[in-house]
Amino acid sequence: MSASPLIEIRDLRIRFHGDDGRVTHAVDSVDLSIANGATLGLVGESGCGKSVTSLAIMGLLPKQTTEISGAIRFDGFDLLKTPDQTLRDLRGNRLAMIFQEPMTSLNPSFTIGDQIIETILRHRGGSRRSARDRATELLRRVHIPSPERRIDEYPHKLSGGMRQRVMIAMALACDPQLLIADEPTTALDVTLQAQILELMRELKAASGAAIILITHDLGVVAEVCDEVAVMYAGEIVERAPVDELFSAPQHPYTVGLLGSIPRLDHRAEQLATIEGMVPNMAQPPAGCRFAARCPFVLDACTRAPPPLVEVSPGHLSRCIRAPLERLVS
Amino acid sequence: MALLEVEGLVKHFVAQRSLFGRPLAHVKAVDGVSFSLEAGKTLALVGESGCGKSTVSRLVLRLIEPDAGTVRFDGRDLLSLDASALRAFRREAQIIFQDPYASLNPRMTVGQILTEPLALHNLVPPARRRERVAEILRLVGLEPRLARRYPHEFSGGQRQRIAIARALAVEPKLIICDEPVSALDVSIRSQILNLLRELQDRLGLAYIFVSHDLAVVKHIADRVAVMNLGGIVEQADADELFADPRHPYSRALLSAIPLPQPHAKRAKVVLQGDIPSALNPPAGCRFHTRCPFVIDRCRTEAPALVADEAGHATACHRVGELPPADAILPVAAGFTPELAKLVAAFSRKTEGAPPTGVGIQSARPTTT
Numbered sequence: 001m002s003a004s005p006l007i008e009i010r011d012l013r014i015r016f017h018g019d020d021g022r023v024t025h026a027v028d029s030v031d032l033s034i035a036n037g038a039t040l041g042l043v044g045e046s047g048c049g050k051s052v053t054s055l056a057i058m059g060l061l062p063k064q065t066t067e068i069s070g071a072i073r074f075d076g077f078d079l080l081k082t083p084d085q086t087l088r089d090l091r092g093n094r095l096a097m098i099f100q101e102p103m104t105s106l107n108p109s110f111t112i113g114d115q116i117i118e119t120i121l122r123h124r125g126g127s128r129r130s131a132r133d134r135a136t137e138l139l140r141r142v143h144i145p146s147p148e149r150r151i152d153e154y155p156h157k158l159s160g161g162m163r164q165r166v167m168i169a170m171a172l173a174c175d176p177q178l179l180i181a182d183e184p185t186t187a188l189d190v191t192l193q194a195q196i197l198e199l200m201r202e203l204k205a206a207s208g209a210a211i212i213l214i215t216h217d218l219g220v221v222a223e224v225c226d227e228v229a230v231m232y233a234g235e236i237v238e239r240a241p242v243d244e245l246f247s248a249p250q251h252p253y254t255v256g257l258l259g260s261i262p263r264l265d266h267r268a269e270q271l272a273t274i275e276g277m278v279p280n281m282a283q284p285p286a287g288c289r290f291a292a293r294c295p296f297v298l299d300a301c302t303r304a305p306p307p308l309v310e311v312s313p314g315h316l317s318r319c320i321r322a323p324l325e326r327l328v329s
Numbered sequence: 330m331a332l333l334e335v336e337g338l339v340k341h342f343v344a345q346r347s348l349f350g351r352p353l354a355h356v357k358a359v360d361g362v363s364f365s366l367e368a369g370k371t372l373a374l375v376g377e378s379g380c381g382k383s384t385v386s387r388l389v390l391r392l393i394e395p396d397a398g399t400v401r402f403d404g405r406d407l408l409s410l411d412a413s414a415l416r417a418f419r420r421e422a423q424i425i426f427q428d429p430y431a432s433l434n435p436r437m438t439v440g441q442i443l444t445e446p447l448a449l450h451n452l453v454p455p456a457r458r459r460e461r462v463a464e465i466l467r468l469v470g471l472e473p474r475l476a477r478r479y480p481h482e483f484s485g486g487q488r489q490r491i492a493i494a495r496a497l498a499v500e501p502k503l504i505i506c507d508e509p510v511s512a513l514d515v516s517i518r519s520q521i522l523n524l525l526r527e528l529q530d531r532l533g534l535a536y537i538f539v540s541h542d543l544a545v546v547k548h549i550a551d552r553v554a555v556m557n558l559g560g561i562v563e564q565a566d567a568d569e570l571f572a573d574p575r576h577p578y579s580r581a582l583l584s585a586i587p588l589p590q591p592h593a594k595r596a597k598v599v600l601q602g603d604i605p606s607a608l609n610p611p612a613g614c615r616f617h618t619r620c621p622f623v624i625d626r627c628r629t630e631a632p633a634l635v636a637d638e639a640g641h642a643t644a645c646h647r648v649g650e651l652p653p654a655d656a657i658l659p660v661a662a663g664f665t666p667e668l669a670k671l672v673a674a675f676s677r678k679t680e681g682a683p684p685t686g687v688g689i690q691s692a693r694p695t696t697t
Contacts, residue, residue: 045514045515045516046514145602159603159604161603162603189377189378189541189604190377190541190542190543190582190585190586191377191581191582191585191599191600191604191619192603192604193585193587194584194585194587194597194599194600195599195600195601197587198597198599216514216515217587218515218589219544219586219587219588219589220587221589222587222588222589222590222591222593223587223588223591242591243591243592246589246590246591247665247668248665248667248668249668249671252675255668255671255672255675256516256675257515257516258589258664258668258672259519259672259675259676260515260516260518260519261515261519261544261589262519262522262542262544262545262547262548262549263544263547263588263589263663264543264544264547264571264583264586264588264659265588265590265593265659265660265661265662265663266661266662266663266664267547267548268548270523270676271519271522271523271548272519272672272675272676273516273519273520273523273676274516275520277484295674295675295677296674296675324671325667325671327671327674328667328670328671328674329667329670
């Protein structure tokens with residue numbers, strides 16, 4: 001970690017208040033920091049809180065029903081205490097986000113050019129003509145063929161891969177310092193996914209922006225990220241440099257995930273399974289949240305919530321049995 | 330004799346009609362597809378969106394009528410069956426879909442869902458049906474008491490188990506699995522994949538496994554057919570295809586899969602451009618617009634699917650001249666010894682674990 005991280009999340013807790021008075025603990029005591037130019041993978045299964053965390057950074061969670069505590073420090077601001085007006089100046093400018101489904105994030109009744117130009121004019125001002133030139137340039141940067149012509153097309157005329165490129169162009173419009181990509185390739189075919197991942201690597205090298213990549217696909221993480229945080233039931237259970245996470249995971253959940261994916265590079269007769277289900281987050285368990293499904297569980301695990309501790313330099317695990325190598329030697 | 334033999338299957342959908350109903354444009358969804366499948370084996374149909382893999386699976390069941398070609402199941406010509414014979418055939422071939430929620434009736438309990446096929450085909454006398462439902466539920470790793478619940482009370486993985494149970498109720502010989510794990514989280518995905526394999530070993534089922542995910546296919550398939558825009562471009566035994574992919578499209582698909590292996594050393598074939606529209610497929614070889622090895626001949630003349638002595642078939646004019654595929658294949662790396670031990674310890678422990686959560690039993694059958 002460099003001396004001053006670009007963004008620093010401290011003890012983030014998010015609770016949703018349902019209509020029936022039920023309170024869901026979506027995110028609990030999440031600490032994260034990301035340095036300039038780094039790419040962090042946020043991994044986990046449906047409902048683990050990875051998308052909610054990113055929406056909290058962007059200030060996009062519904063105010064009436066959400067209770068947020070903690071701090072998100074970004075460039076001198078605490079994003080959780082920043083007034084809406086200032087947040088609107090930051091979003092799309094220095095903070096940008098790409099979503100999974102490009103068709104629902106683009107407005108079908110405006111051309112893609114209009115939508116990119118709107119972003120540029122809102123944050124940078126200047127003439128419409130110069131904004132249009134910049135939009136064309138952005139489309140070229142994300143490898144859209146003949147951008148001068150494409151800029152006047154409506155989203156429905158573009159294929160899924162092209163639309164995701166437009167979303168990326170729009171996110172890059174004001175050279176953001178932090179780019180959040182929420183499952184950017186999940187809706188795409190593998191050959192298109194490979195193109196988009198290639199593009200992201202290229203842009204990362206060129207722009208120096210920090211990226212938070214949210215995904216459930218460990219393959220994507222291995223290809224793009226420098227560092228990984230694994231989330232389970234609203235908590236970060238493991239955080240490590242990418243090589244270490246794949247070679248020496250220190251949380252049983254990560255071990256289970258790695259064992260359960262079918263792989264091209266070696267064939268397992270039987271895949272590992274993680275039995276049981278994610279705990280009910282209206283009443284999270286008192287101890288370790290993975291305890292009920294963990295094969296290495298001890299009595300102590302269910303008594304008190306385990307802290308996230310450093311197992312080796314830069315490698316954190318929320319498991320009292322780490323380092324796990326001890327269990328099999 | 331093969332359980333299923335498909336020969337020259339063709340299906341064109343009308344995409345646009347004139348004012349008077351005359352067809353103006355066709356989508357050539359399936360254009361001359363042939364394959365065969367042995368009893369107890371798994372054939373995977375692989376390809377990207379719109380390649381026709383799902384259409385093939387529906388044609389095989391005659392859920393839609395083909396325009397040309399033959400489908401023989403257990404020696405019978407499916408296309409000549411009348412309505413009652415077709416209904417009898419449906420007992421022997423079943424299908425499970427990607428989205429288990431959309432394919433289960435939300436107003437029926439699991440028990441009703443599983444009893445329906447038993448009653449429809451009159452397989453089990455009414456008095457014994459409850460017992461049979463319990464048996465089927467146990468087979469897919471669910472507790473019999475769950476028969477009283479409704480689909481919305483289950484998680485995605487459990488719903489997929491119910492869909493599998495419904496398919497098994499009629500004791501079929503063939504199950505078509507249309508992207509059965511694509512909508513599931515990774516840890517649940519492995520449970521369903523393990524279950525499908527165990528059921529195959531136990532019951533001698535044949536599967537047609539439709540998927541876009543080559544890693545999953547490698548895990549489950551005996552034979553693989555790679556499809557592109559309505560046609561099969563390569564067909565081989567799974568081990569052979571993954572060790573020596575020959576068609577440039579198969580190679581591109583393989584190399585596009587992100588490996589869960591940071592800094593994996595392999596060359597990448599990143600295809601440029603989009604998947605062409607099936608409404609207006611390119612002339613000649615349908616892959617030529619994206620193929621890095623294209624020559625003039627490919628633009629005009631469609632290559633035939635030609636098999637070698639070992640049964641590895643490829644549809645490419647240049648198959649003999651292409652560079653070896655070694656560079657794009659993932660290096661067999663696998664886990665470090667410690668991690669392998671840890672994963673093994675993880676699986677060993679969870680298998681014997683008592684049921685947790687809402688009544689999932691161990692997915693492992695009692696007899697193997």
